[in-house]
Amino acid sequence: MRAMSNTSSRRALLKQLGFAGLGLSLAELPVWALPPLGAGDVVAQFTDYPASFNPTPTPQNRTLDLRTMDGVFTPKDRFFAMQHYGHPQVDLAAFRLKVGGLVNKPLTLSLDDLKKMRATDLVAGFECSGNSPRSMQGLSGNGKWTGVPLRAVLDQAGVKAEAREFVFFGADHGQEEIEWRTQKFTLEQQFGRSLTREHALSPEPMLVWALNGEPLTVHQGAPLRLIVPGWYGVANVKWLTDIYVQDEAFLGKFQTRWYRTLRGETINGETKWVETAVTRMRVKSFIARVTTNGNAATVHGFVLSDGTSVKSVEVNVDGGAWQPATIDSASVKDKYGWKIFSYTWNNPTPGDHTLVSRATDANGIVQPTAKDLENKKSFLEDNSQFVRKVKIG
Numbered sequence: 226m227r228a229m230s231n232t233s234s235r236r237a238l239l240k241q242l243g244f245a246g247l248g249l250s251l252a253e254l255p256v257w258a259l260p261p262l263g264a265g266d267v268v269a270q271f272t273d274y275p276a277s278f279n280p281t282p283t284p285q286n287r288t289l290d291l292r293t294m295d296g297v298f299t300p301k302d303r304f305f306a307m308q309h310y311g312h313p314q315v316d317l318a319a320f321r322l323k324v325g326g327l328v329n330k331p332l333t334l335s336l337d338d339l340k341k342m343r344a345t346d347l348v349a350g351f352e353c354s355g356n357s358p359r360s361m362q363g364l365s366g367n368g369k370w371t372g373v374p375l376r377a378v379l380d381q382a383g384v385k386a387e388a389r390e391f392v393f394f395g396a397d398h399g400q401e402e403i404e405w406r407t408q409k410f411t412l413e414q415q416f417g418r419s420l421t422r423e424h425a426l427s428p429e430p431m432l433v434w435a436l437n438g439e440p441l442t443v444h445q446g447a448p449l450r451l452i453v454p455g456w457y458g459v460a461n462v463k464w465l466t467d468i469y470v471q472d473e474a475f476l477g478k479f480q481t482r483w484y485r486t487l488r489g490e491t492i493n494g495e496t497k498w499v500e501t502a503v504t505r506m507r508v509k510s511f512i513a514r515v516t517t518n519g520n521a522a523t524v525h526g527f528v529l530s531d532g533t534s535v536k537s538v539e540v541n542v543d544g545g546a547w548q549p550a551t552i553d554s555a556s557v558k559d560k561y562g563w564k565i566f567s568y569t570w571n572n573p574t575p576g577d578h579t580l581v582s583r584a585t586d587a588n589g590i591v592q593p594t595a596k597d598l599e600n601k602k603s604f605l606e607d608n609s610q611f612v613r614k615v616k617i618g
Contacts, residue, residue: 269515269522272577273614278361285312287444288363291513297527297556297563298437299350299366305458306444307353307364309479310397310416313464317448322378322432326392326470329383336434336448342373347431347454348559352529354457354484354503357607362511365529367563370452372433376426378468384426388470391425392477393418393451396464401478418462419475420453429454429561432465454561455531457503457606459484489600498602505531508592509608510538510566510584515615522573522617524550526582528564534587540568541581550582575618581610 271292280290280303287306289299299305317336324332350367379391394415401414420430431452434441441447446463453460459479484503489496512526528535535557539547550568557564566582583592595609 265518266516267518269517270616271515271613272616273612274361280363285444288360289366291362291511294513294527297565298368301436301439301442301445304366304368304436304445305353305364307355307458308397308463310399312443313396313398314443315396315448315464315466320448320466322449322465322468324378324382324468324470326468327385327388327472328379328470329385330381332378332382334378339373339378339432339434339449342377344371344373345431346371347433347452347561349452349454349561350529350563351454351456351458351461351506352509354459354605355607357604358609358611359604362611364458367527368436369438370431370433371435371438372431372449372452374428375430375432375451376428378432379426379470382470384422384470387472389422389472390470390475391420391422392467392469392471392475393420393462393465394467394469395446395462396466403478414478415467416462416479417475417477418460418480419477420460424453455505457484457506459503484605485603486606487602489602503605507531507606507608508533508535508584508586508590509611510582510592511611512540512580512582512613515570515580515613517573517617520572522570524568524570524580524582526550526566528552528566528584530564530584530586532560533590535564536585536587536589538564538566538582538584540570541583542570542573543578547583573617577614577616579612579614581612583610 280288282288285306285308289303289305293303320336322334322339347370349370350365352365356362356364394417398413398415400411403410403412424430432449433452434449436445441450446465449465451462451465485500486503487498487500490499506529508528508530510526510528512524514525516523524540528538535552538550538552540550541547548568550566553565553567556562585591593609598607598609
């Protein structure tokens with residue numbers, strides 16, 4: 226990071242990086258933002274983007290274009306958005322969050338009721354579980370969320386001892402065909418996901434109403450959504466309207482059938498196909514920007530994880546030996562936020578090159594290659610190394 230010499234240069238940086246639009250003051254400017262371009266810096270061109278790449282494939286969906294990344298916080302108009310039942314328009318004046326089921330005191334809370342509770346900020350990034358090189362890693366984003374801990378609301382309701390499953394329903398809904406043995410039923414279904422008692426009552430999950438200092442947009446789940454730090458995007462239920470506490474496992478479509486990973490595992494010497502739920506994110510890094518200046522190039526990228534500390538990041542150039550990258554110490558302070566890394570590439574020759582990064586977490590788990598994941602049949606949870614193609618000169 227280049228040090229800012231005075232207030233005017235910080236204002237210029239704030240304007241350049243677009244943080245004024247995030248509701249951030251000079252004092253709040255993240256010191257871990259990607260550094261501004263200096264004199265002589267030239268942005269190298271990535272040549273791996275397909276001609277068909279479209280950051281906004283439909284009015285409802287949005288993909289982050291990594292080429293536009295200039296800071297660690299993703300602006301609201303670039304934060305990825307995916308949905309299954311469209312984008313419901315929730316009347317803010319009439320909005321109420323209902324909390325019921327196995328609680329001592331059912332609640333009906335307006336957004337103002339929630340805001341009267343002690344609000345807090347959380348820096349957290351996440352990705353869609355379908356994010357991968359196919360989408361140029363664009364189904365991802367990182368932001369500062371404002372809201373209240375889920376546990377504070379549940380404590381107010383009083384969770385009964387027999388409660389085991391906490392179900393979160395959004396206002397988005399649609400017709401679903403449900404098959405039961407030889408019968409099929411077409412029924413109206415709300416989007417729903419659940420957390421176990423252990424996770425729901427932990428300090429991390431939040432009910433949030435703002436992103437980067439501004440009210441949530443319709444795309445981001447206005448007026449209220451759930452954020453489960455360190456989990457894939459599907460767990461972060463948008464347009465949240467109901468929390469229902471029960472003693473049995475929730476078996477909704479997006480819990481039990483759509484968001485599952487199928488992989489072959491060796492069990493007692495034999496390959497068995499095992500299904501697991503999509504929950505916590507798997508460690509992933511990717512390269513987002515390359516700049517050249519004279520005889521050196523600087524490679525910048527991000528690391529996503531479930532909150533487990535990142536031990537190291539390495540960069541490989543043109544299939545050579547892995548070289549250590551530097552993880553920005555300031556970005557490490559936010560447990561669930563993206564981590565920024567950089568690597569100095571000396572004397573790059575003009576022409577086409579390949580670059581790839583890999584992250585290793587504190588538990589020794591290394592970001593896998595695509596070949597390492599060949600035993601996985603479903604495309605979700607693809608945290609494979611993202612090989613970038615770049616042209617120098």
